[in-house]
Amino acid sequence: MRRLSLAAAAIAAVGVAPLLLTPFQVTLANNIGIAALVTLGLVLLTGIAGLTSFGQAAFVGIGAYAAAYLATVVELPPALAWLGGSPWGGLALGLALALAVAVVLGAVTFRLAGHYLPLGTIAWGLAIAFLFGTADSLGGYTGLSGIPVLSLFGVRFDSGGRLLWLIWAVLLAALLVTANLLDSRQGRAIRALKGGQLMARSMGIDVVRAKMAAFLIAAAFAAIAGWLYAYTQRFVSPAPFSLGAGIEYLFMALIGGAASIWGAVVGAAVFILSKEWLQDLLPHLAGRTGNFEAVVFGLLVIVLMQHMPDGIASAVRRAARRARRPRPPSPAAGDTAAPLPMRAKPRPGEVILDARGITRRFGGLLANDDVSLSVRAGEVLAVIGPNGAGKSTLFNQLSGVDRPTAGTIVFRGQLAAGSSPRAMARHGLARTFQHVRLLPELTVLENAAIGAHLRGRKGLVAAMLRLDRREEAQLLAEARRQLARVGLAARCDDRAGSLPLGQQRLLEIARAVAADPCLLLLDEPAAGLRFEEKQELAGLIDRLRCDGMAVLLVEHDMDFVMGLADRVFVMDFGREIAHGRPADVQADPAVLEAYLGADA
Incomplete structure (x- = not known):
């Protein structure tokens, strides 16, 4: 209107x-x-x-x-x-x-x-x-x-x-x-x-x-x-x-x-x-002619970049927004849209991702050395280890960001080593980031809807002529459902940049889950969170596991991991040093020595 x-x-x-x-x-x-x-x-x-x-x-x-x-x-x-x-x-x-x-x-x-x-x-x-x-x-x-x-x-x-x-x-x-x-x-x-x-x-x-x-x-x-x-x-x-x-x-x-x-x-x-x-x-x-206006415009741009970095129009819009009475949240009109098609769910316990012999060299540096692990549907696998253990390098290879020097990665029965992040996303892998990557000027709803990108089909011309409204309603409805799932339904119309860190991490998870993945990779999701926020995050991950999703998380917080994970995979200097149930890993002398700094 x-x-x-x-x-x-x-x-x-x-x-x-x-x-x-x-x-x-x-x-x-x-x-x-x-x-x-x-x-x-x-x-x-x-x-x-x-x-x-x-x-x-x-x-x-x-x-x-x-x-x-x-x-x-x-x-x-x-x-x-x-x-x-x-x-x-x-x-x-x-x-x-x-x-x-x-x-x-x-x-x-x-x-x-x-x-x-x-x-x-x-x-x-x-x-x-x-x-x-x-x-x-x-x-x-x-x-x-x-x-x-x-x-x-x-x-x-x-x-x-x-x-x-x-x-x-x-x-x-x-x-x-x-x-x-x-x-x-x-x-x-x-x-x-x-x-x-x-x-x-x-x-x-x-x-x-x-x-x-x-x-x-x-x-x-x-x-x-x-x-x-x-x-x-x-x-x-x-x-x-x-x-x-x-x-x-x-x-x-x-x-x-x-x-x-x-x-x-x-x-x-x-x-x-x-x-x-x-x-x-x-x-x-x-007192004479010349292109003096170029100097003035140069100075004007410098002043604007300092005081109005987003330009005059954005400054006026923000001022008008402050002057208006707060509006109630927009109605969730898209919630009545037909649900988007979903991929077939894996069987409980089915191996979703199987990595064997993963080795990654950067010149003379051996970042990962013959690492093997698997993730099954309906479980949480935590990868832990001290700084420099090779966790992020392994994470990047599993998500398609990096290519292994040697080894194989099988994702849902298909060879995936060296596949692009886009190809991995298309086959059902979604991820979050160690440092939150959102679009702060967009709303929470718009950020979450980015995750459902591959579930739409309409092209540029349909979008420009507004012929995509039915599909757009479905995508936004899916984004709203996932925001409600992580407890952010009331913040849909807020700018993503206005959320505290804990809610930004929840928004990243909602964005990832909107893609309808079968495997969710979480890169240090508890970093920087308060105790209550960690408890909320753990509850969310547990609900995702109960829904049949496989979750692989890289994390430093030992207490967070041990109370949540079904299995724990411990790395040090690019190699596996322990793998098993949390209680067994926690008592492993090699883990105590490498990760906790204790004397075995």
Whole structure:
């Protein structure tokens, strides 16, 4: 209902704007709308997915030059002759070229870590801007002029007011589909990238595909903005599509709020209006002309990063939230949705995971030396040992994060050594992390729903057009059920970052269990918890065991483990030193000496 009210208000404002604004103000509004569309792609790519790009202006140039070329060149190559003079042809060509470039660049950089993407976008942004200026067919540095008036469906957009309606209609549509996307399974997959790729892969998310989706949508928005720019200016030249322009779009995202879709509009408006004002004011103050506004914007971004790190839009939203009366929790409408299909449960006592002879070398360091263990359905197996015993290395190999140097891992009857975390998740393994990995700005419910990612099937287009509502209701209902299971039902609408550590660990378990696993790996789940929180956690793990789930946990807290585990596996210096029932292990002289520091 709130979204419909906002949409109605925005449509009404756009409808009356040309009647109330001066021609100059209409021109500014058109420039703001185009810039906001470009910045919206950056918000999705950089602020939400966590992928920094300096090349967004180059995608705008691709869309603009495609439209200008088809609209002005008299004799086109035979393959493009049917598109000549068609604005729709220019739009289609610009989108096709922008998406093709994005696919090539993404394929090269997305599988690499670190700063390869931003460095790559700088490099190809410079290259494409240079191409625009040196290609004779594109008019060189002189550019292409004589672009005719845009005509769509028999309507001529020959005035600033009519162009305002078109530009802002496109922008509002882009805002709507982006909001729809982020409120979906596919949107949560993109958001999960910012929480770390290991977490995302462990939840079954195809990280490369999620990155590519964000990159392609950002490129498409920029290309459409370029098409609108070409028909608004009726002239294109290389300067507006340079690396400097790409940095300006990043400024807009930072000023408005890099993680807020409305921040794209706020940032574009603040930047363009301020730039216009500063270009008039600063030369009078300095006594000479120059690009002094760049210095001011640099200082503005520094101040904003200190006092409003999330941008203006986010700060306003937080202030409005504080001013409002606390709202009651949203109704659990999804609880009436049909349950998601569940995987076949293993038989009680069935061996879920069997690892034999696991050896892992890092150069001359032997982290795991011929380790063998198995986990059965309906039991809790605890792996303990002093720091440096090799527990985390073993845990990473069992969960698919690392590959054994030697040995075999059989998971549910299939060889799994070297399988990816995503493949292990698909076959029924879920895990938590030693250091909690949540998305603090998302709600508790949204974080839990990430765990059910592999249990949905709807794609990007269905999400953007809101055709996934039935499946989305099922996913959210499953997330609510698991939150109720861990005692967090009352916190569904709270931000995950507001929870105390103990409840954050419970949320991680709810997220993992939402995947419907048959094996749950818990990495030091009791670390940092108070006594009461440990008791609550132990009760939860015991309930999961009673439901037939196999649980393997790595833990330091001896008291916690001994009162919970069915079997205990003790490691020291990468090797097994004891294995058996808690009471037997607790009395083992080797354990007393290695783990407790006692003298055997």
